Amino acid sequence: MKRVFKTRAFANQTKKFGLPDSSLCAAVAEIESGLIDADLGGGLVKKRVALPGRGKSAGARTLIATNQGSRWFFVFGFAKNERANISTVELEALKRYSGELLKLTGAELNRLTDCAELMEICNDQKDARP
Numbered sequence: 001m002k003r004v005f006k007t008r009a010f011a012n013q014t015k016k017f018g019l020p021d022s023s024l025c026a027a028v029a030e031i032e033s034g035l036i037d038a039d040l041g042g043g044l045v046k047k048r049v050a051l052p053g054r055g056k057s058a059g060a061r062t063l064i065a066t067n068q069g070s071r072w073f074f075v076f077g078f079a080k081n082e083r084a085n086i087s088t089v090e091l092e093a094l095k096r097y098s099g100e101l102l103k104l105t106g107a108e109l110n111r112l113t114d115c116a117e118l119m120e121i122c123n124d125q126k127d128a129r130p
Contacts, residue, residue, distance in 0.1 A: 003109065004028050004122040006074040010062075011119060014077040019060050023049050025122040027062065028072050042095030043067060043102050044075075051079070061085075065098030073101045073118070 004025060006014075027049045030036075038046040043065050051059040063076040063086070076086065076094055086094070104112070112118040 002028075002070050002072070002123070003120060004072040004074075005109070005113070005118040005120050008117055008119070010074045010077050014060060014062075017051055017060060017079045019049060019051060019077065021121040023051075024062070024074055028064070028122070031064070031066070031068075040091060040095070043098045044091075044095050049077075063094055065094075065101045067102055071102055073098070074121075075101070 006021075006024065027047045031045065031047060036045055037048050040046055040063070045064050045066060047062050047064060049060045049062050060077050060079055062074055065071075065073040065075050075097060076090075078086075109118065109120075113120050
């Protein structure tokens, strides 16, 4: 069962440039088929995502915590025209955060979605949570 989430911080970072959840789910599907921009280590990958009306090269950059299987968490996002990359300090903090997210149990994930710290954006389980 694959579950894809975005953090509240990610949602706030990407709200201003209108990154739709459908694009994020498509990005996960691309990674699963081998199309990855960078493996940053520590369970963190970088993926370019197209923005509405723009291509990937002028779109958003996303960082995703993943075990490359059942868990995917969009943890950081920025538009290419806003910044070139993240700092070494940010990268190390995101790797630690990714490790913590990937350790969460199903019950903990459900609790965090209930309190809106995480938003589940795609779920391949037939009886997905609303």
